[in-house]
Amino acid sequence: MLIKLLDYLQDGQVHSIEELAELSYKDVDSIRSELEYLERQGYIRKVSLQNGCNHNCCGCHGCDQPVSNMTMWEVVK
Amino acid sequence: MSETTIALLGQPNSGKSTLFNGLTGSRQHVGNWPGKTVESKRGAFNRQGDTYHVVDLPGTYSLSANSEEEIVTRNFIAGGQADLICILADASQLERSLFMLADYAGIQVPAVLILNMMDVCDAQGKKIDTEGLERELGIPVIPMVAADKKRYDDFYEVLEKRCAKASLLKEDGLSTLYAEELGVNFEKVKKLLPEKGIGIYSVDWLTTKLLEKDALAISVVREVIDTAAFDQLQVELGGIQDGNLRSADCKFQWIEKLMKGNVVNTGQRVKRSRFDRAATSKRWGKPIAIGMIVLGLVVSMLIGMPLMGLFGALISGISAPLSSWLLSIGTAPFIVSLLCNAVLTAVSFALQMASYVFGISLVFGFMEDIGYMARISYTFDNTMAKLGLQGKAIMPFLVSFGCNIGGVTGTRVIDSWGQRVMTMALSWAVPCASTWGVVGLVSGTFFGSQAVFVILSLFAVAFLHMYVTYKIFGRSLNKEAERTGLIMELPPYHKPHWKSLFGSVFNKMGNVLKRALLIIITISVVFWLLAYTPDGNVQSSIIYRIGTFIEPVTLRFGLPWQLFMAFAASAMGKEAALGVMASLFNTDGIWSAIEGSSVVNTAVLSTSLMSVVSKPEALAFLFAFFFNIPCLMALSATAQESHSMKWTLRIAGYYIGMALVMAAIAYHVGLLIF
Numbered sequence: 140m141l142i143k144l145l146d147y148l149q150d151g152q153v154h155s156i157e158e159l160a161e162l163s164y165k166d167v168d169s170i171r172s173e174l175e176y177l178e179r180q181g182y183i184r185k186v187s188l189q190n191g192c193n194h195n196c197c198g199c200h201g202c203d204q205p206v207s208n209m210t211m212w213e214v215v216k
Numbered sequence: 217m218s219e220t221t222i223a224l225l226g227q228p229n230s231g232k233s234t235l236f237n238g239l240t241g242s243r244q245h246v247g248n249w250p251g252k253t254v255e256s257k258r259g260a261f262n263r264q265g266d267t268y269h270v271v272d273l274p275g276t277y278s279l280s281a282n283s284e285e286e287i288v289t290r291n292f293i294a295g296g297q298a299d300l301i302c303i304l305a306d307a308s309q310l311e312r313s314l315f316m317l318a319d320y321a322g323i324q325v326p327a328v329l330i331l332n333m334m335d336v337c338d339a340q341g342k343k344i345d346t347e348g349l350e351r352e353l354g355i356p357v358i359p360m361v362a363a364d365k366k367r368y369d370d371f372y373e374v375l376e377k378r379c380a381k382a383s384l385l386k387e388d389g390l391s392t393l394y395a396e397e398l399g400v401n402f403e404k405v406k407k408l409l410p411e412k413g414i415g416i417y418s419v420d421w422l423t424t425k426l427l428e429k430d431a432l433a434i435s436v437v438r439e440v441i442d443t444a445a446f447d448q449l450q451v452e453l454g455g456i457q458d459g460n461l462r463s464a465d466c467k468f469q470w471i472e473k474l475m476k477g478n479v480v481n482t483g484q485r486v487k488r489s490r491f492d493r494a495a496t497s498k499r500w501g502k503p504i505a506i507g508m509i510v511l512g513l514v515v516s517m518l519i520g521m522p523l524m525g526l527f528g529a530l531i532s533g534i535s536a537p538l539s540s541w542l543l544s545i546g547t548a549p550f551i552v553s554l555l556c557n558a559v560l561t562a563v564s565f566a567l568q569m570a571s572y573v574f575g576i577s578l579v580f581g582f583m584e585d586i587g588y589m590a591r592i593s594y595t596f597d598n599t600m601a602k603l604g605l606q607g608k609a610i611m612p613f614l615v616s617f618g619c620n621i622g623g624v625t626g627t628r629v630i631d632s633w634g635q636r637v638m639t640m641a642l643s644w645a646v647p648c649a650s651t652w653g654v655v656g657l658v659s660g661t662f663f664g665s666q667a668v669f670v671i672l673s674l675f676a677v678a679f680l681h682m683y684v685t686y687k688i689f690g691r692s693l694n695k696e697a698e699r700t701g702l703i704m705e706l707p708p709y710h711k712p713h714w715k716s717l718f719g720s721v722f723n724k725m726g727n728v729l730k731r732a733l734l735i736i737i738t739i740s741v742v743f744w745l746l747a748y749t750p751d752g753n754v755q756s757s758i759i760y761r762i763g764t765f766i767e768p769v770t771l772r773f774g775l776p777w778q779l780f781m782a783f784a785a786s787a788m789g790k791e792a793a794l795g796v797m798a799s800l801f802n803t804d805g806i807w808s809a810i811e812g813s814s815v816v817n818t819a820v821l822s823t824s825l826m827s828v829v830s831k832p833e834a835l836a837f838l839f840a841f842f843f844n845i846p847c848l849m850a851l852s853a854t855a856q857e858s859h860s861m862k863w864t865l866r867i868a869g870y871y872i873g874m875a876l877v878m879a880a881i882a883y884h885v886g887l888l889i890f
Contacts (some may be wrong), residue, residue, distance in 0.1 A: 140468065141461040148701030153597035153607045153667060155490055155496060155706045163332050172312040174703060176464055181276055183703065187610045210705035211608055 140165075141173060145182060148214045174212060186211040220375070221269045222295060225289065226304030227316055231362040232333035233257070235274040235304065238365045249274075249288045263372055271298065278319040280425070280460075281432035290432060293325055294416055300375075300427035301327040307344060307359065308336035311475055317353075318467035321387040322421025324413070326382070328356045328374060335361050341481065348478040357846065389473070391420040396428060401459075404452050408445045409437065424466075427459035492709065495588070501595035508588065512579045513675070516670050520575030520656055523570040531564035550748075558744040559737055561798040565657065566732035572656030573649050573728045577721045580617070586715050587707040589614070594704050595856055605684045606630060607702040609639045618724070620846035623648075624853040636695040637858045640803030641867045644846050644854075645681050647674075649728050650790040651846075654837060657794070661825060662834040670771040670835065674842050681843060681874065688870065693863075697752035732791040739785055741794025747799055759800070773876045774830065774836030774883020783840045783879075787872070789847045801825050832886025840879035845871045 140163060147162070148154065160170045177183045187210075224232045236244070240259025249256045257272035268569035273292060281287050293301060303320060305313040310331070317329060331344060346357040356374045360626035361367045394402050406423040413419040414436055425433035426449070437448055453459075457538070489794050494500040537558040543549065583589050593610040608629050616623025623643040630636040647655070655674065744758035752759055763777030770780035777799040785792035829837075845851060845868050855864040 141465050142458055145461070148703065151601070151607075151701055153594055153702040153704055155594060155704050157706060158496070159703070165472075168309065168311045169468070171470075173468060175312060176315065176468075178278075180460060180464075181339065186702075197295070211611070212605075212703040213608060214701040 141177065144170075144173060145177070145214070149181070178212065182215065183212045184215050186213050217265055217267075219267045221271065221299045221786040222302055222375075223271040223292065223298040224302050224304060225271050225273050225320070226275065227277045227313055229511060230275070230277060230304040230306050230313055232272055232304050233304075235330070235332070235360075235362040236270055238362060238368065239268075239270050244793070246435075254285050254288050264445060266376075267373065269681070270287060276316070278315060280319070280428060281321070281430050287432065293323060296325075296416065298325060301325050301496045301852050302330050303327055304330045304332050304362075306333050307331040308333045308340060308342070310337075310344070310479060311471060314471045314474065315464075315467060317385070318390065318470055320384050321390050321470075322413075322424070324384055324416045324418060326355075326383050327357060327385050329353060330362075330371065331357060331359045331427060332362045334359045335364075339477075343480040345480075347477040349474070352386070352389070352474060352477065355383040355796040387418060387420060390466060390470050393469055394420060394463065395423055397466050397469075398424075398459075398462055399454050401427060401452065405449065408441065408449050408452070410440065412613060414440050424463045426453060427456055428778035429453060429456075429459060439488055467785040476511070485510060489709070495591045496594055496706070505592045505595045508583065508592070508812070509675070510672060510766050512583060513576075513671055516575035516579045516652075517574070517656065517660070517668050518570065519578060520572035521660055523571035523574065524657065524842055527571055528564055531560055531567065535560050535868065536701055536770075554744060556691070557738045561604075562736040562740040562795060563733065565614045565794040567799055568657050569650070569653035569732050569791065570729040572660075572720060573724045574652045576656070577649065577724045577775065578693065578717070580716050581721055581724075585712040587709045590704065590706050594706060597702070603642065603682060604606065604690050605639060605642070606700065609635070609642075612639055612643050613646050616643045616648060618649055620646065620648045620850040621853045624850055624857055627857060631857075637860070637863050637867075638689060638693040640854050640858060641685055641693075641870075642682050643842065644850065644871060645678050645679065646866065648790065648846060649724065650732065651842060653728060653732070654786075654790050654793055658834065658838060658841075662829070662831055670838060673839065676730050677839070677878065678842070681878075684874075689867075702782055731789070732794075734887065735791040736795040736798065739788075739792040740798045743781070743785075743796050743799035773840065773879040774833055774886070775840060775879060778832060779829065779833060779840075783837060783844060783875070786841050787845050790841070793841055797825070800826060810842060830886075831890040832883050835886040835890075836879040836883035840875045843871065843875040 144159065144163065147159070156167055156170050156174070160167045163170065174183065178185065225237055226232045232396055236257060236259060239261050241261070243261060244257060244259030247256050247258075248254065254274050259270045259272075261270065271292070273289045276283070276286045276289050278292050279286060279293075281290060292298065301320070305317060322325065329349070331346070337344065344359070346359055349357045358370045358374055360371060391649075402423055405420055405426050409419050409422055409426075411419060413422055417425075417433075417436070422437060426437065437449065441449070497502050508612050535556050538560070540550050542552045542555070580589070584594075593614060596610060597607045600607050605611075609627075611629055612623045612626035620643060622641050623646060627636045627639045627643065630639050638717060638835075647842050655671060656667070659670045663670050689779045743759060747754060747757045751758045759781070767777040767779065770777055775782070775783060778797070781800060782793040783795040785796045851864060851868055854867065855861050858864060
């Protein structure tokens, strides 16, 4: 299933956890634990707007925006 | 009197350290594992005359040899130093914390499973059949709240009965799955190993780890089997792909089966509503998202307009008595005019602008708070694809709605330089909070109830602008066609948290107001000074001479010279446009105040604007302003993030050019409409 999940993610589209759960006939918690495993193994990685932010703001209000807390993972291999 | 060593094993945040502290109290020693930087915590406690030594192993997710923590943990267990391994799992998210247990199956050291955080689990309405789990696993299963020492009795009982010492975790269920799922590879590798395994490792455990290409397992096997068998093993392993994923699949299946039989979730499960299915569907998602955005803009106007009117009237109400009073106490007309025209008008503009920002922040903050905003990003992913961008580019775009500088710095999430610069170039077209504020104010002044159509047309053209920008720059910047898949966490819909929502809206409004006051007042005073002449004849002022000199050109774009000045100033900061307009369209008030013949009334500005600027010109200005470069800070951020002044200037030149072209088109369309 992990291989199928990775294959599925290779299509370059965005998928929600709920969508992946429906496609694989699993519950959301199962998918989350599988994604955590894939993240630990380096197959996917979390995308965060806070990455590389040194809070040297210079007028940037990026971290004030609610979307800065949005959680996303991207496929890396 | 006996001595027993127990080791606490589990993933980070499973409550190991809490249990360790609860058991050992002050009898503990903290150091490092020999030759490693990994922290080692050891302690002891006495119970019924027996001594128990406790080792808090590093938090790890599995027993693979991927990290220093995992190697330390595995070597400790393999060294036979522990009499009992206590595997901790978070009962409130059992499915996610049983992977360690699955990875442990096959290690022949007695173990117990401790289900920590049972209080949270109970509160979630989950029922765990611990006896059923014990039967399937073959080891004691102890429900516990590690933070509550009063609930350690079950654990102490297991220790005292010593039954745990003889309990090995059953691996037969997993072995069956390995044999089924890993098939021939599993059998071939297994045949090359000693039938009874090596040391504490069972043959199935070793086989699986070898298929995962685990370096420690390979070295353990190498020391035991003969060279020919090892060479054969290397050949077998060489032909195996994704062994780690295939074995992990088996572990997840085993966990799922274990959960199905022994965990009942009586709590309310969140099901996707029909609306959510539609909102995230390929067919309806986008129309719904566009509908919601349009509705959001309309509601923002409905909220912002009365506030704008209120602030405008309030400042006008203050302005007249203030200027009369200042004149009556003998204040120089020059100062009165400066204060009441330049400064008070600027304050009025800033407040009105902040009113619209309040409306738009409240509406879109509400959408974010109830969980809908993430669905918009999800729905528009394939639009990113059409722009040749990665799906995660949506993040800086959404941040740009608040502030373009944040959007530009947010492009750090994009890996390739070309795509990053491309995303920066496109994020400039996303209107920031200040842009919305000025657009709301100017369009409301000129177009009244029709302002919403003007705003929608700007929004629609922004999409077109982004597409054209991609077509122009895409070929040079976006050579990488590869897009990676993305997974998004869509938050569940929930009621808004009004207190935090209003807190955030007022905070944003306050930030915009502070910045607007500073910029508008400064620009307003500068342009007021440029428009000032001692004889009161504005036509001999510096700004008038420059303006009328350039006007033959600016009129080609539908912009009278004053509006062109406002457009040019908006490149420094969007609010600056209002500062220019406050000075240049308020001249009647200024001169009459200077002459002392009338009191100043900031309300005159609206009338002045309406009488001097036609609707097509106002429309041209809105397009020029909207698509101008965001601000000097965003420009500087782009140069810094792209490490290319050449590309920054190229994009800036393109934006200024496009803004003027669009202003010319808007002007001619305006002539046809109005």
